[in-house]
Amino acid sequence: VRKEISLALVEGARVGDYVIVHVGYALSLLDVNEAERTLALFAAAGMAPADGATP
Amino acid sequence: VKYVEEFRDGALAGVLAAALAREADPARDYAFMEFCGGHTHAISRYGVADLLPAKVRMVHGPGCPVCVLPIGRIDMAIRLALTRPDVTLASYGDCLRVPASDGLSLLKAKARGADVRMVYSAADVLALARQRPDREVVFFAIGFETTTPPTALVLRQARAEGLANFSVLCNHVLTPAAMAAILDAGQTRLDGFVGPAHVSTVIGSRPYEVFAEVYGKPVVIAGFEPLDVIQAIRMLIRQVNEGRAAVENEFTRAVTRDGNARAQALVSEVLERRASFEWRGLGSIPDSALGIRREFAAWDAEVKFGLGYRPVPDHKACECGAILRGVKSPTECKLFGTVCTPDNPVGSCMVSSEGACAAHYNYGRFRDSVAA
Numbered sequence: 001v002r003k004e005i006s007l008a009l010v011e012g013a014r015v016g017d018y019v020i021v022h023v024g025y026a027l028s029l030l031d032v033n034e035a036e037r038t039l040a041l042f043a044a045a046g047m048a049p050a051d052g053a054t055p
Numbered sequence: 056v057k058y059v060e061e062f063r064d065g066a067l068a069g070v071l072a073a074a075l076a077r078e079a080d081p082a083r084d085y086a087f088m089e090f091c092g093g094h095t096h097a098i099s100r101y102g103v104a105d106l107l108p109a110k111v112r113m114v115h116g117p118g119c120p121v122c123v124l125p126i127g128r129i130d131m132a133i134r135l136a137l138t139r140p141d142v143t144l145a146s147y148g149d150c151l152r153v154p155a156s157d158g159l160s161l162l163k164a165k166a167r168g169a170d171v172r173m174v175y176s177a178a179d180v181l182a183l184a185r186q187r188p189d190r191e192v193v194f195f196a197i198g199f200e201t202t203t204p205p206t207a208l209v210l211r212q213a214r215a216e217g218l219a220n221f222s223v224l225c226n227h228v229l230t231p232a233a234m235a236a237i238l239d240a241g242q243t244r245l246d247g248f249v250g251p252a253h254v255s256t257v258i259g260s261r262p263y264e265v266f267a268e269v270y271g272k273p274v275v276i277a278g279f280e281p282l283d284v285i286q287a288i289r290m291l292i293r294q295v296n297e298g299r300a301a302v303e304n305e306f307t308r309a310v311t312r313d314g315n316a317r318a319q320a321l322v323s324e325v326l327e328r329r330a331s332f333e334w335r336g337l338g339s340i341p342d343s344a345l346g347i348r349r350e351f352a353a354w355d356a357e358v359k360f361g362l363g364y365r366p367v368p369d370h371k372a373c374e375c376g377a378i379l380r381g382v383k384s385p386t387e388c389k390l391f392g393t394v395c396t397p398d399n400p401v402g403s404c405m406v407s408s409e410g411a412c413a414a415h416y417n418y419g420r421f422r423d424s425v426a427a
Contacts, residue, residue: 006178009204009318018058020256020309022201023147024176025208027318028256028309035058035308042067042282045074045289 058308062280063101071282072106075289080296084110086244087291088381090234091251092119092409093279099414101281111288114243115411117233117337117379118251120198121149122403122410125335126367128226129155132195135224135360136161136169142360143187145172145180146195147202149407154400156367161195177205181212184221193356194223201253203227203345204318207325210347213354224356225347228332230254231262232343236334238270243381247273247291249284252306259314260302267300278306325351333366335403336379375402378411385415392416 003024007013010026018030079085089095095115098104104113117123133155136144144161151161151173165171170190174180177194184192196206206223213221230251238245250263255276263274273294277287287305294301304310325348332344347355356362369376373395374388385391385404395401397413404410408417 006176006205006208008208009315009321011317020253022253023198023205024178025205027201027204027253028315030058031308032058035061038283038286038305038308039061042071042286045286046067046070 059280062278062282064282068101068106068282068285071285071289075106075111075285075292076108078289078292078296079108079111081110084112085246085292085295086112086114087247087249087288088114088116088237088245089249089284090116090118090230091249091254092122092407092411093252094249094277094284095119095411095414096409097279097281097284099418102418103281103284104419106285107288111292113288114245114381115378115384115414116248116381117237117334118199118230118254119404119407119409119411120202120228121153121407122375122379123228123233123334123336124150124153124197124226124403125333126155126369127333127365129153129161130367131357131362131364132193132224133159133161133164133169135193135356135362136164136171137167139191139360141191143170143172143183143190143192144195145174145183145192147175147197148173150195150197152400152406153403154370177202177209181209181218181221184213184218185216188220190220192221193360194221195226196223197226199228199230199251199254200257200322203322203326204257204315207322210325210351210354211321214351219353222354222356222359223347224362225326225345227326227345228334229343229345230258231265232340233334233337234263234266236337236340236343237380238266238272240337240380245272245381246295247275247300249287249291250274250276250302252277252279252283252309255304255306255310255314257315257318260304260310260312261314263302267302271300273300273303275303276306276310278309324348333364334379335369336376370401373402375404375412378404385412385419388412392420
């Protein structure tokens with residue numbers, strides 16, 4: 001999908017960045033490191049039996 | 056799309072859901088409200104509700120822009136479009152289908168000859184006004200803090216360009232005010248909130264801190280993908296189990312505590328709080344919506360065309376109000392799926408894919424029929 005969107009509402013967006021888009025406007029930059037960290041947290045859910053929270 | 060598909064991974068969803076089920080205390084139940092219609096849609100579309108233990112109940116919130124817009128506000132737009140042949144009225148797609156007074160919607164007004172246009176973005180309306188100096192182009196602007204900055208931006212552009220044939224009928228509303236109204240009403244038991252994704256990219260996580268600190272309710276901001284939602288519910292369960300109430304952020308890839316400062320500054324430059332605003336289902340809430348500042352009055356359609364607001368009651372049998380307050384579920388409405396369907400909606404909750412009734416009709420009713 002190709003779509004023209006406005007970067008007027010975000011600061012410092014550069015070519016190659018990911019952005020969160022809503023009704024044609026980028027609302028924030030996507031932090032790639034945080035995205036990877038969240039995915040790693042998801043993956044860890046399968047390993048640790050709920051950090052001792054299981055009765 | 057990168058950073059979208061990964062957050063929809065089915066196998067990982069099963070792993071997360073199993074972790075969630077292990078952490079849910081079998082001795083108690085949990086009721087969480089997903090405030091935002093984007094989450095309501097994700098929960099229905101991806102079957103997140105099916106992955107949750109029976110004791111974890113999700114209550115749909117009022118965070119669906121067209122759902123909370125009262126009939127009286129849509130009537131204002133319809134009256135303007137029908138009585139002023141020089142007016143071109145533009146709005147977002149879902150907005151055009153919401154039933155209003157006299158069996159009309161903006162789409163039906165179009166069929167009667169009004170010049171009503173569907174647009175994807177506020178910039179489209181501005182472009183339309185530039186192309187058609189012979190027309191009064193009015194943007195019927197709706198939505199929460201996500202659609203508000205674009206509206207403020209086009210108002211500022213219109214003033215800078217001296218674009219005299221453009222104006223905005225402003226209906227922007229505020230998320231924290233609605234959350235407070237639901238908690239203050241106290242009509243439904245809630246153990247916490249799944250906080251909005253896109254709204255929070257703009258306002259940040261700070262405005263929710265009052266709900267943890269004053270109301271004692273946990274809030275976990277979540278992305279719009281199914282794994283985000285499951286993880287956020289898991290984080291809410293943990294807070295409840297530990298007797299904590301804090302604002303936590305699952306959507307760290309896009310949301311900070313302070314939010315988008317540029318967008319916030321723009322909005323406060325152009326718009327200001329209205330003393331009070333009527334919401335469908337929630338009634339009149341003080342300080343819950345934005346109007347256009349005096350400096351921009353020449354681009355304020357309410358001022359320009361002398362539009363007044365007249366409250367109109369909802370359809371008698373429609374339960375949208377109670378559903379928006381989290382008091383009833385769609386299937387508790389007599390009209391659901393019989394008289395009221397997405398093709399022929401009676402109430403606003405059946406119009407938008409983010410509405411609780413439309414989401415349940417499109418995805419959830421199959422589950423009901425299996426259970427029955």
